[in-house]
Amino acid sequence: MKNQQTEHQRILVVFPHPDDEAFAASGTLAMYIDSGAQVTYACLTLGEMGRNMGIPPFASRVTLPAIRKEELAASCLAIGIQDLRMLGFHDKMIEFEDQQRLDNEIMALLQELRPSLVITFYPGYSVHPDHDATGAAVIRTVGRLPAAERPLVHCVAFASNHERAIGKADVIVDVTAFLEQKMASIRAHRSQFQAAELVGNQELTDEEIRARFGTEPFWTYRFD
């Protein structure tokens, strides 16, 4: 494998929800940024339909978008992401959105930034309909570029059947050296991270954190 730390100097991340970056790619992004990469994170929605509202609940449907916007900015700061774009789509509605509008926004980012690496969700294997629709839009749009101009696309997948369908991840990034940034990114999403299935409110030991968050797997999308 090529030397990941210096391979990519301009990276575009496209995820639908504030906090997707924290769990899926924050360590990888912190690693690239440490090597001088410029990262743009296009976050499609503000996660305004999320169910986690803090414990006890401190957010409502009305206040959640503003809260998650601040959490997203704090997470990006923790990772070192230089360029955050909030695209203003409605949470849960990506699969129903005007596809042309969605694709045009992604194409505009590709043309403006000319990234060598794009990180998104693997369409069909990412559980949440917004994840799958976002990944599908990125794959569609990158696929429209001439083959020679296409950036590498690394996808995140975690559906229960994903390995049977797409095999094991071909890129496994060891992010143990960047766990401080990763945990700060996760914790920045204060309204989300108390959820029991994520971090819970228990204190994890360093060893548990390394075991649980120390690697980030990606699947390189094959366009042929």
Add this chain to the structure above:
Amino acid sequence: MQPITPEDIQIRIDQLAGQDLYVHLELTTGAYASHLDSTRHPASAFISNAAVRYTQGSISGTGPYRVGLKTTQGWIYAEGLTHVDETEKERLILAGHDSQGKLIVALQLSRETF
């Protein structure tokens, strides 16, 4: 958000009766419901900014609470409500949270769109 005091909510419901309002009504088990437990059924529904007017409405139950609003042409109903945004003076923002704090149901009324 604060736990619901039904007497206070009844006053707020009465204050909003008989006028043009926008409603946000939502029920969800979450997009991850069946990912985490295959026996569960993922179901969600929401309608945002539907224009409504109700002639009478009330809150009922001992908590979690139910709210029923009799509209000019039909009904609006929500069950499982536990919390209210106490900082809202004009809008009524009600929600139901489960034991983990996750939002299950939301019922919101406002004279302006959300």
